[in-house]
Each structure stands twice: as C-alpha cells, then as structure tokens.
Amino acid sequence: MLDTPNQEKTQLSELGEFALINRLTSSIKLSNKSTLEGVGDDAAIINHSGYETLVSKDLLVEGVHFDLSYVPLKHLGYKAVVVNISDIYAMNGIPTQIIAGLAVSNRFPVEALEEIYEGMLLACNNYKVDLVGGDTTSSASGMMLSITAIGKVKKGNVVKRSGAKPKDLLVVSGDLGSAYMGLQVLEREKAAFKSNPNLQPELQGHEYVLERQLKPEARKDIIELLKNLKVSPTSMIDISDGLSSEIMHLCKSSDLGCTIYEDKIPMDPQMIRLAEEFGINPITAVLNGGEDYELLFTISMGDYDKIKHNPSLTAIGHMTDSKPIQLITNADQAIELEAQGWKAF
Amino acid sequence: MLDTPNQEKTQLSELGEFALINRLTSSIKLSNKSTLEGVGDDAAIINHSGYETLVSKDLLVEGVHFDLSYVPLKHLGYKAVVVNISDIYAMNGIPTQIIAGLAVSNRFPVEALEEIYEGMLLACNNYKVDLVGGDTTSSASGMMLSITAIGKVKKGNVVKRSGAKPKDLLVVSGDLGSAYMGLQVLEREKAAFKSNPNLQPELQGHEYVLERQLKPEARKDIIELLKNLKVSPTSMIDISDGLSSEIMHLCKSSDLGCTIYEDKIPMDPQMIRLAEEFGINPITAVLNGGEDYELLFTISMGDYDKIKHNPSLTAIGHMTDSKPIQLITNADQAIELEAQGWKAF
Numbered sequence: 288m289l290d291t292p293n294q295e296k297t298q299l300s301e302l303g304e305f306a307l308i309n310r311l312t313s314s315i316k317l318s319n320k321s322t323l324e325g326v327g328d329d330a331a332i333i334n335h336s337g338y339e340t341l342v343s344k345d346l347l348v349e350g351v352h353f354d355l356s357y358v359p360l361k362h363l364g365y366k367a368v369v370v371n372i373s374d375i376y377a378m379n380g381i382p383t384q385i386i387a388g389l390a391v392s393n394r395f396p397v398e399a400l401e402e403i404y405e406g407m408l409l410a411c412n413n414y415k416v417d418l419v420g421g422d423t424t425s426s427a428s429g430m431m432l433s434i435t436a437i438g439k440v441k442k443g444n445v446v447k448r449s450g451a452k453p454k455d456l457l458v459v460s461g462d463l464g465s466a467y468m469g470l471q472v473l474e475r476e477k478a479a480f481k482s483n484p485n486l487q488p489e490l491q492g493h494e495y496v497l498e499r500q501l502k503p504e505a506r507k508d509i510i511e512l513l514k515n516l517k518v519s520p521t522s523m524i525d526i527s528d529g530l531s532s533e534i535m536h537l538c539k540s541s542d543l544g545c546t547i548y549e550d551k552i553p554m555d556p557q558m559i560r561l562a563e564e565f566g567i568n569p570i571t572a573v574l575n576g577g578e579d580y581e582l583l584f585t586i587s588m589g590d591y592d593k594i595k596h597n598p599s600l601t602a603i604g605h606m607t608d609s610k611p612i613q614l615i616t617n618a619d620q621a622i623e624l625e626a627q628g629w630k631a632f
Numbered sequence: 633m634l635d636t637p638n639q640e641k642t643q644l645s646e647l648g649e650f651a652l653i654n655r656l657t658s659s660i661k662l663s664n665k666s667t668l669e670g671v672g673d674d675a676a677i678i679n680h681s682g683y684e685t686l687v688s689k690d691l692l693v694e695g696v697h698f699d700l701s702y703v704p705l706k707h708l709g710y711k712a713v714v715v716n717i718s719d720i721y722a723m724n725g726i727p728t729q730i731i732a733g734l735a736v737s738n739r740f741p742v743e744a745l746e747e748i749y750e751g752m753l754l755a756c757n758n759y760k761v762d763l764v765g766g767d768t769t770s771s772a773s774g775m776m777l778s779i780t781a782i783g784k785v786k787k788g789n790v791v792k793r794s795g796a797k798p799k800d801l802l803v804v805s806g807d808l809g810s811a812y813m814g815l816q817v818l819e820r821e822k823a824a825f826k827s828n829p830n831l832q833p834e835l836q837g838h839e840y841v842l843e844r845q846l847k848p849e850a851r852k853d854i855i856e857l858l859k860n861l862k863v864s865p866t867s868m869i870d871i872s873d874g875l876s877s878e879i880m881h882l883c884k885s886s887d888l889g890c891t892i893y894e895d896k897i898p899m900d901p902q903m904i905r906l907a908e909e910f911g912i913n914p915i916t917a918v919l920n921g922g923e924d925y926e927l928l929f930t931i932s933m934g935d936y937d938k939i940k941h942n943p944s945l946t947a948i949g950h951m952t953d954s955k956p957i958q959l960i961t962n963a964d965q966a967i968e969l970e971a972q973g974w975k976a977f
Contacts (some may be wrong), residue, residue: 378673448672
C-alpha cells in the first residue's frame with residue numbers, strides 16, 4: 288500500500304490535528320493569480336473577475352471506488368484530483384483550485400496521508416491547479432476522499448450538457464473501455480494472489496489498460512485542441528460512468544435522441560484482446576465500464592472537416608430529433624441504450 | 633433515527649443513481665442571482681462578478697462527528713450546512729452556494745437520505761444559500777457528509793485570521809460552552825438507555841444546551857450587526873473547536889499574544905448549572921468543548937464604544953505584542969492556553 292514500505296511509520300495519534308495539517312500542506316505551491324488565499328484560514332479566497340466560476344465535487348470511498356490492495360496511495364491522490372478537474376474541462380472551463388477532504392481511520396500512518404497528498408499535489412502541478420484548503424479528519428473505518436474542484440470559464444464560453452441540436456455529430460476523444468479492462472486485470476490478479484500468496488502478479492503486456500485505470504488523465508489537451516481548431520462543442524460531458532450513461536445524459540438534457548455506430552467507436556487493440564480473453568464483448572466494456580475520463584461532445588456538421596483527420600477525435604454518431612437513443616451494432620442490429628450509473632448499493 | 637418511523641421505507645437498491653438524485657434534488661429552489669446553473673451538469677456555474685469568491689469545506693463522519701442514536705437526520709443535514717457557512721461568515725463574507733457530498737451504506741433507506749436533504753434545504757432556505765451540486769454514493773459502512781460552502785465578499789472587505797493588532801480587543805458573540813454540555817446530556821441519556829431500554833430520556837430543562845448541540849445557527853446576524861454598527865473586525869474566526877484553539881489560531885496568524893479573562897466570558901446559566909452537575913469546570917467546557925459556532929474577532933480599542941452595550945457581543949480580553957497566550961482565572965491566576973483540535977485518532 289505504501290510506496291516505500293520500509294520507511295518509518297508515524298502513528299496519526301502521535302501528531303495533533305494542526306501538526307498533521309502543517310505536515311501535509313507545507314509543500315503546497317500556488318500557481319494561479321486568482322488564488323488570493325489558500326490553506327490556512329476559515330475559507331480560501333478566489334478572484335475570478337470577469338469569469339464565471341465552476342464548482343464540482345466527487346467522493347471516492349474505499350471499498351466502493353478504490354481497493355487499496357492494488358491501488359497505490361499516490362495514484363489514488365492523483366486520480367482523485369484528475370476525476371474532479373475532468374468535470375471542469377467538460378464544461379469547457381479551466382480548473383484553477385481544488386479543496387480536499389480526507390477521512391481516514393487510524394490504521395493509516397501519517398506517511399500514508401503524505402503519499403496521498405503527494406499524488407494530489409503532482410496532479411495539481413501537472414494541471415496548474417492550486418490546492419487551497421480542505422478538511423482532514425478521522426473515520427470510524429476506511430478511507431474517503433472528497434474533492435471539490437473550482438474552475439473558471441469566460442462568459443458565454445460554457446458548454447453544457449443541454450446544447451446539442453438535431454443532426455449534430457457525437458464525438459469522443461481518445462479510446463474507450465480500457466480503464467474497465469484495467470480493473471478486470473487488477474481484480475483477477477488480486478483473486479490469484481488470494482488463492483496463492485506466492486504468485487507474482489501477471490501485469491506485463493497490460494501496461495496501457497492498467498495506466499488507464501490507475502493513473503487516468505483529464506483531457507485538458509482536447510479543450511485546448513478544440514480552441515485551436517476553432518470548434519465550439521454544442522454540448523459536452525466527461526465519460527466517468529460509461530459511454531451509455533453519458534450519452535443518455537446528453538440526450539436527456541438536450542431533449543433529443545441519437546444513433547451511434549459500434550464500428551466507429553475507438554477501442555485500443557490491447558483492450559479488445561483482453562476483453563476477448565475475459566469473455567467480455569468489448570462494446571460492453573465501452574458502454575458500461577466507465578472511468579475513461581474521455582470527453583464526449585457534440586459539434587455541428589459544419590465543423591466536421593476541422594476534426595475529421597485528428598487522431599484524438601472520433602465521430603461515433605449523430606443526434607436525432609427524437610427517441611430512440613440507439614446503437615447500430617456491427618451485425619447491423621439497432622439496440623436501445625440503457626442508463627447504468629452506479630449500482631453499488 | 634427517522635423522524636417518521638412508520639413511513640414506508642424504500643431500499644436504496646430499488647432506485648438507480650439517477651432516480652435517487654432526482655428524488656433528492658427535485659425540491660431545490662435557487663435564490664441567488666449569482667447561481668447561473670445548479671444541480672444537473674458536470675459543474676455548477678457561479679457568477680461573482682465584482683466580488684471575490686470564498687470556498688470552505690467540512691467533513692462530518694458518523695461515529696466521529698455525530699452519533700445517529702441521538703441525532704435526528706434532519707438536524708444532521710441542517711447542522712452540516714450551518715457549520716460550513718459559518719466559515720464563510722467568519723471571513724466577513726456572504727454564503728451563496730453549497731455543494732453536498734453524501735456517502736451512505738445500504739443500511740439507510742431512501743427516506744433517510746431525504747430527511748438529511750430536508751434539513752440541508754431548510755438551512756439553505758433560512759440562510760438564502762443555493763444547493764448547486766454534489767455527489768451521492770455508497771459507502772462500505774457508515775455515513776459521511778462532505779459540504780463545500782461558497783460565498784462572496786466585496787474586494788477589500790475580507791477579514792482574515794491574521795489582521796489583529798496589539799491592544800485590539802478580543803470579542804465573542806453569544807455565549808460559549810453550551811453545545812458541549814448539550815453533548816454531555818445526550819451521551820448520558822444514551823448510556824442510561826443502554827443500561828435500561830425502558831427509561832425515558834431526561835431532556836427536560838436542558839432545551840437550550842440541546843438546541844445548541846443539535847441545531848446550531850451560524851451568526852449571520854452578527855455580520856449584519858457589525859456592518860450596521862460600522863465596526864470592522866481586524867481579524868475573525870468561528871468557534872468550532874473550542875475557544876482555546878480558536879484564540880491560538882488568531883494569535884498565531886497575527887503573530888501576537890493575548891490575555892483573556894475568565895470572568896468576562898459569556899456563559900449561559902443552564903450551561904453552568906449542568907457543568908457543575910457533571911463535575912466539569914464551566915471554563916473547561918468553554919475552552920475545550922467546541923461546536924458553539926459563535927464568532928471570535930478582534931476590534932480596535934476605538935470601536936469599543938460601538939459594541940459595549942450590545943447584549944450579543946462581549947469583550948473578553950485584548951491582544952498583546954508577544955506571548956504568552958493566557959487566561960486570567962477568577963482566582964487571579966494566569967494560565968497559558970493550549971491548542972486542542974480534534975484528537976479523534
């Protein structure tokens with residue numbers, strides 16, 4: 288669990304609240320002019336003069352969203368930040384600050400919290416986001432991270448879920464389904480380890496899907512690319528739950544239907560091979576898997592020429608006046624999509 | 633636990649994520665012009681044009697911050713909002729939005745979540761704050777609330793912890809120690825109930841301290857009062873952890889010492905009587921108890937005349953050039969204050 292297992296461990300009870308907070312926040316550097324005050328007062332102070340402020344929150348709960356038996360703590364901190372700022376990019380915004388809550392039971396030493404912070408601050412640094420405050424507390428059992436991301440967007444530039452028009456093209460960035468297959472590999476190796484603790488995990492050859500699961504990135508580059516290409520998405524969402532749910536959200540918010548095509552959907556060869564190995568239809572991993580953190584957006588037909596040769600962007604279908612919300616399979620069958628969301632309860 | 637125990641209960645697993653979110657958020661009404669978009673997209677959109685934005689977060693964890701054996705869920709939701717917006721008032725700001733995270737195990741029915749939301753929305757309504765988003769998820773065990781409060785403050789009007797000057801007067805609003813004694817009463821009745829489940833809880837005569845514990849209010853009125861009295865605090869903090877810790881924060885941030893006087897500290901007679909009954913020195917409840925959510929602030933001596941006859945405000949001491957941070961007791965002894973913070977680990 289700890290990246291540096293031989294390091295000396297400090298029990299949380301040895302430090303008081305204030306010493307712990309000092310230790311965790313001492314390496315924070317601020318990089319946004321809009322951050323007037325960060326950690327250290329009752330609230331952080333932000334100046335987004337001339338911009339609108341975006342705010343988004345995600346909770347990550349141990350045993351529900353992550354399993355510390357195979358997720359390194361630094362990766363967990365990194366991912367917690369990334370999944371939140373991904374929501375800000377999905378509004379066509381620029382993330383500027385995060386505020387981080389961390390509840391941990393006393394089974395974690397101080398060094399564990401420091402690794403989480405290290406991961407969070409690495410993500411903050413990569414995306415030029417300031418960690419400006421938070422709350423660190425104990426929990427009766429388990430660990431929970433609660434991240435609130437704050438961003439800015441110029442007036443008139445926000446892209447909501449609700450702006451899609453009939454005939455708009457549906458476009459996705461990157462490829463889909465890999466984060467889910469990465470999770471399957473980790474779960475398989477965990478089960479193998481449980482039945483025989485002497486087994487070495489077989490992770491070789493699965494680097495791409497594992498990285499997609501353990502260290503996802505938010506598509507800041509796509510927001511910049513669209514700006515450079517002078518493409519204004521009419522609606523946008525990030526793919527956290529699986530393509531099916533996200534398409535449903537766009538259609539519902541925009542009050543439209545859509546048709547997407549299985550043969551258009553970008554999938555990585557490693558993901559397809561693994562899906563077959565696991566006896567999973569790759570399209571199922573794409574539709575219901577989730578955690579890809581790619582962007583799904585709609586553009587007007589007139590913008591298609593600007594994106595059609597870009598390897599990072601793929602048109603997968605188009606919006607329609609009314610229902611259904613359907614997928615045309617490789618066998619030329621039309622199937623209606625269903626919302627998934629979590630079913631963790 | 634549920635206010636309406638005979639009501640039919642809906643298992644969380646019967647609803648999907650999206651149906652649950654719709655059910656919880658359907659009664660939200662927005663009251664701030666600055667809330668451009670609330671619940672329903674990747675992020676909320678806020679326009680604080682001409683103002684600075686304040687952001688604050690608190691986590692409330694079952695078994696650490698609250699005990700559902702005596703805290704009604706509606707009160708829990710109310711308190712979760714109040715303790716967060718209290719931080720915004722403590723910066724001399726006006727809270728405008730909250731974003732709410734809720735992690736619950738499947739032992740809670742949907743109706744339990746609705747009661748929490750009811751309490752949150754009641755607080756939002758009382759303080760004219762908009763609930764603009766959040767995350768609702770399952771937990772492996774127990775309940776956790778994570779609230780982020782967002783507020784605004786006119787440029788130049790923010791009051792930090794760090795602005796106190798030597799000789800400034802230390803002032804508190806309301807009275808202190810009651811929330812802690814309310815907790816003692818609840819803990820006593822819980823213990824009595826455990827040893828004999830036929831006992832009726834003896835809560836009569838303790839209404840004031842119980843209300844202070846179960847349904848605290850943020851001192852919005854004090855911020856308005858100070859404005860009307862044309863008093864500009866030089867530094868300010870809200871009393872969440874106990875007077876001792878909060879004074880330490882002000883002194884540390886302002887790089888000063890202070891002297892406060894036991895006989896000046898405002899205490900309610902019910903609190904004093906109860907403290908004696910429990911064998912606790914009332915000043916201990918004040919210094920180390922916490923959860924009073926009163927405001928502690930400093931003003932220049934020149935402002936004293938403006939506040940001295942106000943029953944809601946009490947000067948309890950003054951800032952000094954340098955250490956110590958001390959209390960002069962009723963027996964005329966000087967004792968140095970110590971930081972407490974949580975010791976829950």
